[in-house]
Amino acid sequence: MLAGNHRQANYTGSASVVFTVPPLASVGLTEAAARAQGLQCRVHGADTSQWFSSLRMGETTSGFKVLIEERSQRILGAHLFGPHADEVINVLAVAVRCGIRADALQDVLFAYPTSASDIVHML
DSSP: OOSOOOOOOOOTTOOEEEOOSSOEEEEEOOHHHHHHTTOOEEEEEEEOTTSHHHHTTTOOOOEEEEEEETTTOBEEEEEEESTTHHHHHHHHHHHHHHTOBHHHHHTOOOOTTSGGGGHHHHO
């Protein structure tokens, strides 16, 4: 305290959630921000309202968008809307923060039928 604060916060991979019904969650870069930084990325998104995780919750509106850097396969950002998006975004936040590759995350065996088990289909 006497020498002053010399630490800087690292907000990489900080998730944000809007607690609406259903929740809206985001982490990392948007597609526009990734392109502005000159990153070559693959964008994978879909309407998930017909996925089991949405149907079993009676949710009629849900979807996702995930940005994956072409060269490194790092997950750059994720944007979710639907049941349990507020929880699933935490897994993707760890991936963004720690630089976990999409193919490594696809190798994880998530408990089924949790909403996190949908992550492998989002990549």
